[in-house]
Amino acid sequence: MTEFERLYITWYARMKSFALVYVKREADAEDVVQDVFAKIYEREDLFGKDINITSYLFTSVKHACLNHLRESLTVSMAYSKYYESQRLEMQLMYDSLEQLDMDFPDASIEELLEDAINQLPEKCRQIFIMSKLKGTKQKDIARELGVSVNTVEVQMGIAYKKLRERLKNCIPLLAFLYIVP
Numbered sequence: 001m002t003e004f005e006r007l008y009i010t011w012y013a014r015m016k017s018f019a020l021v022y023v024k025r026e027a028d029a030e031d032v033v034q035d036v037f038a039k040i041y042e043r044e045d046l047f048g049k050d051i052n053i054t055s056y057l058f059t060s061v062k063h064a065c066l067n068h069l070r071e072s073l074t075v076s077m078a079y080s081k082y083y084e085s086q087r088l089e090m091q092l093m094y095d096s097l098e099q100l101d102m103d104f105p106d107a108s109i110e111e112l113l114e115d116a117i118n119q120l121p122e123k124c125r126q127i128f129i130m131s132k133l134k135g136t137k138q139k140d141i142a143r144e145l146g147v148s149v150n151t152v153e154v155q156m157g158i159a160y161k162k163l164r165e166r167l168k169n170c171i172p173l174l175a176f177l178y179i180v181p
Helices: 003-023 026-042 053-099 109-118 122-133 138-145 149-166 171-178
Strands: none
Touching (some): 003 026, 003 053, 026 053, 109 122, 109 149, 122 138, 138 149
């Protein structure tokens, strides 16, 4: 029997028990101790030297446990951040849904939208229809109407603001009906 085999047989169970106190899972303790013994096996020169092999073994297992715990802590912190992000997103969805006013008018969504667009000022309505319903680019709208691109952008901002005000109770439903494929 080699010195390594004697060391392994004598100390494996003790080292595993020592590691288990810190890493808490038997499989992790086995992995830690196996890795330490594998490194010792690769270092045959340890057996010919005048070193305290018991101290070396405990120190090696200690450092391996520290590395394992450090990695576990890093993973745990990453999961915590992920779950906190998920929790905040769910809370936002919950709050948003709770605030949703389900008391919609009797008119259909299309009628409400058409009525809201028709309530826009003439030039604003014209620009909005050209941009969003006909798909015309802003620079083409500006050229066709003889206004600047900046005017088109300002009028679109006004249209969005007025539509949001008029359709505030229907916006979540509109988003669901018209944005979701």
